[in-house]
Amino acid sequence: GENVEQHPSTLSVQEGDSAVIKCTYSDSASNYFPWYKQELGKRPQLIIDIRSNVGEKKDQRIAVTLNKTAKHFSLHITETQPEDSAVYFCAASESQKLVFGTGTRLLVSP
Amino acid sequence: DTAVSQTPKYLVTQMGNDKSIKCEQNLGHDTMYWYKQDSKKFLKIMFSYNNKELIINETVPNRFSPKSPDKAHLNLHINSLELGDSAVYFCASSQTGGDGYTFGSGTRLTVV
Numbered sequence: 001g002e003n004v005e006q007h008p009s010t011l012s013v014q015e016g017d018s019a020v021i022k023c024t025y026s027d028s029a030s031n032y033f034p035w036y037k038q039e040l041g042k043r044p045q046l047i048i049d050i051r052s053n054v055g056e057k058k059d060q061r062i063a064v065t066l067n068k069t070a071k072h073f074s075l076h077i078t079e080t081q082p083e084d085s086a087v088y089f090c091a092a093s094e095s096q097k098l099v100f101g102t103g104t105r106l107l108v109s110p
Numbered sequence: 111d112t113a114v115s116q117t118p119k120y121l122v123t124q125m126g127n128d129k130s131i132k133c134e135q136n137l138g139h140d141t142m143y144w145y146k147q148d149s150k151k152f153l154k155i156m157f158s159y160n161n162k163e164l165i166i167n168e169t170v171p172n173r174f175s176p177k178s179p180d181k182a183h184l185n186l187h188i189n190s191l192e193l194g195d196s197a198v199y200f201c202a203s204s205q206t207g208g209d210g211y212t213f214g215s216g217t218r219l220t221v222v
Contacts, residue, residue, distance in 0.1 A: 032209070038151075042215075042216075043214060043215050043216055044200070044213050087151055089153060095166075096160065096165060096166070097143065097155055097158055097166055098155075098204075098211055099155075100152075100153040102151075103152070103153075105151075
């Protein structure tokens with residue numbers, strides 16, 4: 001079955017810096033890769049997603065890139081703000097479900 | 111107007127008890143899921159139903175029994191609760207194939 005690895009597990013940056021979170025997946029049949037943000041005590045919420053026929057997608061300060069050959073995808077956050085502090089999860093689709101990475105705790109210091 | 115709603119939000123109970131968590135979605139999605147999030151924040155799928163039919167059962171102890179009376183509702187009943195069952199349980203729904211995955215607000219279960 002699908003296995004999703006996510007790095008780093010924790011990431012500390014200064015406000016205004018960029019943050020990059022990387023994920024790899026194992027199943028070449030996966031074709032949908034969403035990213036979720038989970039604030040403390042809240043539900044995971046979709047922030048951006050990408051499909052396998054696209055190499056890059058951007059939405060304001062966040063962007064996702066996908067390399068199907070290497071089976072890895074990344075989340076890029078520019079001009080980070082304290083409210084970006086949260087746990088971020090990548091995921092890959094497999095047979096009608098999403099398999100999640102282990103999460104990255106991002107801390108943005110003012 | 112909440113898209114995926116779960117009740118209760120908090121549940122504290124003693125070992126050995128039986129408890130239920132309810133989930134409802136108003137998104138018109140065909141598929142519903144239960145995920146368990148442990149203290150390390152790992153999100154692990156437990157069950158999935160598509161149009162009331164069980165399609166995923168990820169080696170969960172048979173003390174856990176999901177029930178889907180219709181495609182908008184998915185409940186989780188847990189018998190003989192154990193300390194290790196303490197976690198946050200998230201319900202989610204999506205279109206068939208995984209599009210539009212939306213989580214409920216979670217149920218924090220504490221077994222004492």
